[in-house]
Amino acid sequence: MDPRTSAQDVMRCDLCETAVVQMHCDTCLVNLCKACLGEHFSADLSKPHKIVDFKDRKSTPLYPACTTHIKERCKMFCKKCGIPVCISCLESNQHLGHELSKFLRVLDEKKDMILKERNELIDTIYPTYQDIASDVQNRMSQLEKEYGDLSTAITKHGEDWHREIDKLVKKLKAEVDKMKMKQLEALQKHLDEINKNISEIKNEIDSIDVAVDANDISRLFSVKPGMNKHKDLPEKFVASLPIFTPGKIQEELSNLFGALSSSSLTSDKHGYSMKTTQKSPEAGSSPPVKQLLDEPETVTTIDTGYGELYNVACLSEEIWTRGNGSTMKLFSINQGSLLKSITTKSGYEPFDIAVTKSGDLVYTDYYDRTVNIVNNEKIEVIRLQNFWVPKGVCSTSSGDFMVIMNYEHQSRIIRYSGSTEKQNFQTTASYFEYITENKNLDICVSDCKRKAVFVMNQTWKLRFRYTGHNPAPKIQPFSPLGITTDSQSHILTADINNDCVHIIDQDGQFLCYINCGLSYPWGLCTDTNDNLFVAQGGNKQVKKIKYLK
Structure with a gap:
């Protein structure tokens, strides 16, 4: 493990990378050992290096560089122009008559404003957004459940329909079987009568054949053909089947089964209110106790x-x-x-x-x-x-x-x-x-x-x-x-x-x-x-x- 980056090691000088850090340049933001101070100064003579003990690092304000006078640092702030200015800027009379303020004072005011915003972010806005995120998540979970309940209700309704349809199919098939048996029984009775006539006709034919083959005149005269009674043919039975007329499934089923209303997702600009840990500005108009x-x-x-x-x-x-x-x-x-x-x-x-x-x-x-x-x-x-x-x-x-x-x-x-x-x-x-x-x-x-x-x-x-x-x-x-x-x-x-x-x-x-x-x-x-x-x-x-x- 590199000793310079190990969490168990001490801070090292940024120049030699071996000696323990002792000093800090607040101007260049560099950690130094005492042996490297001279090298650091000579590396850039254009800067007024501010060397402090390492424990006091960043204690020196880092004034911004002047955009006009490159080597100068701005220690004043022109309120009229809204820009930092250096000594050379002031000597040039560019800001003559303008209200000036020490940059550190402006910095303190800016810090106060930023810290107030930070506190509001921490105390009010961040927890409000957390609550809103939690609310949206809860709504999503609730929506999942409600849509699940809706699907379950549709499934249950479908099962109820299946049961009723099964009952209806069973009833219609039973009626078909009953009609079939009634017609088949009638046709069977008719067939039995026809078969009886066929048997009688065959017997008559056999009787005539016997009489003719015997060449017996008495027997021939005793034969009495019944042909005339068989000339009246039996009635013809024609079965008329019931007709099944199915409903128009595509057009009618959805209306009979049920329908879904349209869903919507609306937004309300004023649906949430800011969470506060202190009295609101309207507290002065609150009703008396x-x-x-x-x-x-x-x-x-x-x-x-x-x-x-x-x-x-x-x-x-x-x-x-x-x-x-x-x-x-x-x-x-x-x-x-x-x-x-x-x-x-x-x-x-x-x-x-x-x-x-x-x-x-x-x-x-x-x-x-x-x-x-x-x-x-x-x-x-x-x-x-x-x-x-x-x-x-x-x-x-x-x-x-x-x-x-x-x-x-x-x-x-x-x-x-x-x-x-x-x-x-x-x-x-x-x-x-x-x-x-x-x-x-x-x-x-x-x-x-x-x-x-x-x-x-x-x-x-x-x-x-x-x-x-x-x-x-x-x-x-x-x-x-x-x-x-x-x-x-x-x-x-x-x-x-x-x-x-x-x-x-x-x-x-x-x-x-x-x-x-x-x-x-x-x-x-x-x-x-x-x-x-x-x-x-x-x-x-x-x-x-x-x-x-």
Whole structure:
């Protein structure tokens, strides 16, 4: 191994390559031993060689060479011209009256700027791109799985068709065999009668031959030919076969079997947001900090007239409600009066409702497997593919809305912009019910079957799971349904088993219960003033509650 390059060896002089390095020329960036100093100086007398101890190497600033005066180094910087200048440049009066600065000061300012950019790259941009890459990778994995599920569904459908076709082929062949046997039996009976006649004719012929050969007049006169009765020939049976008319496979089969909708891959310029480790510039406009009231207060109660009440969604000074039946009702919050009603397009009972930032009502139709957008009473329908059924729906701060979809033991969350799908997330072994978006853009969902609230960040990574707090008001298992958030990033969820609402902070820490005489609380929403609206299944009333100071 070369001792000069071995990791176990000491640094050697760049000139003699044998002696241990002791000095360093900061001008030429060369490592030297003391014996080689003279040789290094004499090699280039045009330079002012700056020799320092090896441990202090690169401590001397390396000023840039002047482009005009080749042998000069620039120790000043002309701010007006934006270029480094040397002493000779200054003496030539080329920069007379210009603002000058020491190059080291300019260098420090440049270093500060570069270091700030470096810190931003390290703290913000690099981790953001890592998260985006992880998000894209997750989407690709999810896409692989979903396309696999789609192929499996098509294969299964094909197997079902094969079974039905086999049954149909078996049935048609059985009918063919039955028709064949019926016709063959009839023809066999006809053949038996013909053979009988043939036998009789042969017997008559034999009888005549015997009489003629005997030359016996008495026997001849005793012969009575039956030729006339055989002149009437038997009927001719002609079998008419059934005709098999096959369907036009190329034209009809694909329509009968099923079809694929077109796929799409859209981009959203504002789909990602920069990850930060400090407060954003908008922090100054953040809502003021509000404290929880020691005792929440019931402000008003609205009778809805439903047989069963499930959900509520806020719209300025009004609230939309939904209960049993196909009608959704809009009430005035202040007067409690019914303003208007809308019936679902399918006539089925909706599962959940939400109001977008633009004021559109969105409802999910579990039985019809559709998501519906109501704008001025005109309903735009999004029909779901395969076997997915929609559940909870919520509006988002960006003006989009998100929908939970379930199939067997899987849940999917899809973000829509209007009727266009923007983003989706799918998980197994879950059965999400209701959904909301927090102010920090976390996605919060309730899972009544697993008795938990799940909170995920924007890239769908699980942040935490909340499973209730003990002791609960009625000491019953936690059973979360409706879920909402407020301006303080609190997460509120209805606990139907304990007739209360849980309030937790954005990191999953329990804060308090809201009781207020609630009866079977189901759906929740908050308005812009952080008032809580609770849809109560027990008394079919919406209760408005003040819980923040």
